[in-house]
Amino acid sequence: MEKKITITVNGREYKVSAGKTILESCKEIGIEIPSLCYLKDVSHNASCGICVVEVKGARTLVRSCVTQASEGMVVKTNSPSIDEARKTNLELILANHPKDCLICERNGNCELQDLTATLGIKEASYGKTKPIEPIDDTSLSLVRNPEKCILCGRCIAVCAEVQTVHAIDFAGRGLRTKVSTYQDKGLGNVACTYCGQCALVCPTAAISEKDESRTVFNDIYDDQKYVVVQTAPAIRVGIGEAMGMEEGALVTGKMVAGLRKLGFDKVFDTQFTADLTIMEEGFELIHRIKNNGTLPMITSCSPGWIKFIEHFFPKSLDHLSTCKSPQQMFGAVAKTYYAEKLNIDPRKMVVVSIMPCTAKKFECKRPEMNSAFGYWKNKLGLTDKDNFFDVDYVLTTRELARMFKQSGIDFRNLDEEEFDLPLGISTGAGAIFAATGGVMEAAVRTAYEVITGKPLPSIDLKVVRGFEGIKEAELDLDGTKIKVAVAHTLKNARTLLEQIEEGKSPYAFIEVMTCPGGCLGGGGQAIPTTWEIREKRAASIYREDSLKPIRKSHDNPAIKEIYQDFLKEPLGHKSHELLHTEYTERGVY
Amino acid sequence: MNTTQEIFVETKKIDEIIASNAGKPGELLTVMEEVQEANEFKFLDPASMEYISCKLKVPLSQIYSVATFYSFFNLKPQGKNTIIVCRGTACHTKGSKVLLDDLSVLPGCKDALDSGESSFTTEDKQITVKTVACFGQCALAPVVAVNSVIYSNVTSEQILQILQNLQEGKKDENLKLS
Numbered sequence: 001m002e003k004k005i006t007i008t009v010n011g012r013e014y015k016v017s018a019g020k021t022i023l024e025s026c027k028e029i030g031i032e033i034p035s036l037c038y039l040k041d042v043s044h045n046a047s048c049g050i051c052v053v054e055v056k057g058a059r060t061l062v063r064s065c066v067t068q069a070s071e072g073m074v075v076k077t078n079s080p081s082i083d084e085a086r087k088t089n090l091e092l093i094l095a096n097h098p099k100d101c102l103i104c105e106r107n108g109n110c111e112l113q114d115l116t117a118t119l120g121i122k123e124a125s126y127g128k129t130k131p132i133e134p135i136d137d138t139s140l141s142l143v144r145n146p147e148k149c150i151l152c153g154r155c156i157a158v159c160a161e162v163q164t165v166h167a168i169d170f171a172g173r174g175l176r177t178k179v180s181t182y183q184d185k186g187l188g189n190v191a192c193t194y195c196g197q198c199a200l201v202c203p204t205a206a207i208s209e210k211d212e213s214r215t216v217f218n219d220i221y222d223d224q225k226y227v228v229v230q231t232a233p234a235i236r237v238g239i240g241e242a243m244g245m246e247e248g249a250l251v252t253g254k255m256v257a258g259l260r261k262l263g264f265d266k267v268f269d270t271q272f273t274a275d276l277t278i279m280e281e282g283f284e285l286i287h288r289i290k291n292n293g294t295l296p297m298i299t300s301c302s303p304g305w306i307k308f309i310e311h312f313f314p315k316s317l318d319h320l321s322t323c324k325s326p327q328q329m330f331g332a333v334a335k336t337y338y339a340e341k342l343n344i345d346p347r348k349m350v351v352v353s354i355m356p357c358t359a360k361k362f363e364c365k366r367p368e369m370n371s372a373f374g375y376w377k378n379k380l381g382l383t384d385k386d387n388f389f390d391v392d393y394v395l396t397t398r399e400l401a402r403m404f405k406q407s408g409i410d411f412r413n414l415d416e417e418e419f420d421l422p423l424g425i426s427t428g429a430g431a432i433f434a435a436t437g438g439v440m441e442a443a444v445r446t447a448y449e450v451i452t453g454k455p456l457p458s459i460d461l462k463v464v465r466g467f468e469g470i471k472e473a474e475l476d477l478d479g480t481k482i483k484v485a486v487a488h489t490l491k492n493a494r495t496l497l498e499q500i501e502e503g504k505s506p507y508a509f510i511e512v513m514t515c516p517g518g519c520l521g522g523g524g525q526a527i528p529t530t531w532e533i534r535e536k537r538a539a540s541i542y543r544e545d546s547l548k549p550i551r552k553s554h555d556n557p558a559i560k561e562i563y564q565d566f567l568k569e570p571l572g573h574k575s576h577e578l579l580h581t582e583y584t585e586r587g588v589y
Numbered sequence: 590m591n592t593t594q595e596i597f598v599e600t601k602k603i604d605e606i607i608a609s610n611a612g613k614p615g616e617l618l619t620v621m622e623e624v625q626e627a628n629e630f631k632f633l634d635p636a637s638m639e640y641i642s643c644k645l646k647v648p649l650s651q652i653y654s655v656a657t658f659y660s661f662f663n664l665k666p667q668g669k670n671t672i673i674v675c676r677g678t679a680c681h682t683k684g685s686k687v688l689l690d691d692l693s694v695l696p697g698c699k700d701a702l703d704s705g706e707s708s709f710t711t712e713d714k715q716i717t718v719k720t721v722a723c724f725g726q727c728a729l730a731p732v733v734a735v736n737s738v739i740y741s742n743v744t745s746e747q748i749l750q751i752l753q754n755l756q757e758g759k760k761d762e763n764l765k766l767s
Contacts, residue, residue: 131705166648171657176705182649183635183664190649588649589639 005071010078022064022075023051033077034086036093036115037152038065041531042162042201045153049089050115053077061085087119093150095126097204104148104205105402109527111203112150130175138186140365141194141210141358146178149206155179155198162516163490165308167192179206182589191311191588193490195304195514196358196396196523209358209524213399213406219350219392220263227350228338229264230330230423231255233271233434234356234519235397236544237537242401242526243411248536250544253416258409259354260417268423270353271430273329274442276562277301278429278553280579281323281439282446283570285509289482294318296485296500296507299439301325303363304514304523306583308490313497314585319510322580326433327353327360328369330423331390332578335372337566338423346376347386353394356434356522359514364391371578396524425558428545435538436488436518437464437471440511444475444484445552452478459551465542467517467534470495472507482508489516594636597628603640617647617655621662630666630714660707660721668710668717670755672748673734677723685731691745692718692752716755 003018009031016025021044023033035051038044044065052061056074061082069075076082094116101107133146153170156179160166167190171180181190199207219225239258240249259267285297300306300321309316324332330353335346353360363369372390376382395403404411418424429445432438441461448456463473464484469492472485485507487493493512499505515522517534520541550556567574606623610616624637633656642649656662674680674689693699698718701709708719726732729741735751 160648166650169648169650169654171654173658173660180650180653182638182653588643 005069007069007072008074010076016069018069018071020069022053022055022062022067022069022073025069026064026075026077031077033064034115034118035065036090036111036150036203037154039154039157039201043152043154043157045157047151047153048093050086052082052085052089054079054082087121090115090119090121091125094121094124096128096130096147097150098147099124105208105211106205106527110205133178133180136181136186137210138188139192139194139210139362140188141361142187142192142196142199142207143210144179144187144207145205146180147206148204149179150204151177151179152203153179154201154203155207158197158201161491163193163195163197163308163514164494165191165193165195165490168198189589191586193304193307193311193514194359194362194523195490197515198523199358200521200523200525200527200529209396209398210361211399211402212361212393213395213403216352216393216395217403217406219352224348225350226265226344226348227263227352228266228268228334228423229259229352229354230268230270230273230327230334231259231354232327232356232519233274233431233438233541233544234522234525234537235354235400237434237520237540238356238397238525239354239400239404240411241533242397243404245412247533248538248540250540251411252544253418254411254414256419257414257417258404258411261409261414262403262407264352266420266423267417268330268334269419269426269430270326270330270355271426271433272423272556272558273326273333274430274433275427275553275556275559276329276333276579277323277326277433278439278442278446279559279563279570280329280575281321282443282450282553284321284323285443285447286451287571289480289508296505296510297321298510298512300581301433301439302359302512302514302519303357304359305490305493305512307359307362307586308493308514309497310584310586311588312494313501314587316497316500317583317585319500320583322582324369324579324581325360325363326430327355327394328363328390328581329579331364331369331392332371332375333562334423335388335390336375336578337562339372340566345380346372347388350393351391353391354397354400355394356397356519356525357394357515358396358523360394360524364389364394368581375578397522397526398524401526422558422561425556426548427553427556428548428551429553430556431544431548432541434518434520434541435465436467436513437461437486437511438518438541439513440464440473440484440486440509442553443509443511446554448475448477449552449554451480454478456552464511465538467531467538484509484511486511488513488518490514594639595634596636597630597632597634598624598637600640602627603637603644607641607644617641617645617652618659620645621652621655625662632663632666660719663708665708666710666714667708668714670715670736671717671719671734672751672755673719673721675722675724675726675730675732675734676720677727677730679727680723680731683730685733687745688731688733688743688748689718689720691748694749694752716752 004015005018014029033051037048046063046066051064053064054076055062136144236252240251256267298319331351339346429442464486470487474483483506520537521534610619625633638652698709710717724732733740733743
């Protein structure tokens, strides 16, 4: 049985679970202690001084986020001295924070703003003391604005401890302390994976996605352009939250309706190319197993992970599946297969992706992601200066929410609509790409039937579901036993890669997702994203899967059609040209 | 690692420094200190920091964090001679700001220090000017350290004389700790 202790809070005795901090114990009994830098499971460096409380016998106020509650402890969470300390500490933080909330992208979704209101701060008592550092917009994915930084350290903690990337750290000292990269080079010039978890945990707008929504609006308004949009599986469980609905709300139909209202010419589903990925990746795995290829094979859908392995484990790049991510497959297919079908000039087509991900913004601008241009180059007599990318813009869940709001779309009350055909047809296997373990489960649903020629005994592969850091399973493919593993967060990916480099990996197939929980917890998702919220989004994703009439990628009729009419066969010539890719050794710098 | 970087400290030397400090507490700090010392221009150059990061398996962002925290570490080449002007309270009241301003005869010095740079080095790499919070010699204020020798009760005339002597390559015999 769980051990309990007795503590006194504000004059009343409570039994609470042992081994927790004062802040957590108080939360357990319904007393909220205001806090700022503390973030459950991520950061507890006790730098802000907001969560201070009185503990009987202690000389000074103590920080409840790092102080363990103990048997018999007598705690006060409100008193004149506590109130004064909290207010003073917050006012000191506010001294150097700009007061331009009205024109800030986190207006209405800012922890500093909320706390200022909660504590009833009415005036800015202190003047600015810190020099203004330049904005870092060196990367294609993220923008850092040091002026808005309150030095809480959450971004540093998530980058170091959850992702083991260490792209940022505190630099300088005293008033010149700032969060920065090695030599202040900027995120675009160091080993940053652009996963965006820093932006997801930032209490203010000190780190945010590079907003491209204005450019997308301009293309939508341009009659000469044919603008198609694809939506990642995780958007349908994230955009509802960003539009003020309940956590994990499953809003596929409303999302489609909203996108159509924004003026996109076609609304398609990245789940279609998730199914296509399963075909290509499934066949690649079978090919590798049968032909003594490099094993374990590791999934390549998650662009933060791709950049991570390119930086930190360049020797292991052969283990990556050569399949492009579903987003990139979509761009390549839209500007070839679909453009041909519609008989429109691929140069006039604009492909916009809605992704739960900031790394995708970088992925779509990788120089090799121009397969459609290669496809059309000779046919249309193009030269290199006509070069275009397969995917033109990537918008995060948060940017899409901004577009909906700016367009006056009453999201909650939209009638549900269906995706356009044919690139909007998908299966349950495509949907579960949003959750850690989903690609593995989807791949197994197809690979099992292809290898054994028999229907899968049970479609739900529950053993790879859930949020355990590394999950493993043994699969029996008609006598051939293979071990597989699923990892989310780059820390867990690192563990599996170290195993590979030591020659001790027992696996044939590994799924890696960069972000905690998979794409549903991606760096471009609605803020806040906590473990409780991730659970709800995952539940919605598995519900979406179970509601789909078709749940295996190879049974998708649109997939059958694209192979019949265009690609011919998995791993065929056209697939290699359009759907597969190569990687770059980057090293750490 | 960037292969086009200039090498200031041979990797063999860094390897020796790392080996002699292996397992000791504060390993990173000592290694960084000794590597800076081994650099002719007394600074941590990018190639050295990147090599240390790789060998000690300490992320570059963390090495940069340490290097920018301690004023002892330099990230830019230092001059052959160093003038450190104390900017502690006692020295300030006795006119150390004036001494610092006197050094603005070195072109660019005032601009660099006013903009918050921690040090300024002349283009010919002969002289570096730095400030320090306190030497602990407050009774002798204002205090200036020139190549690690402390000069006390320094006047504008004296600091300009010292500067001239350094520029002419002379050893200064006229000013002693009083």
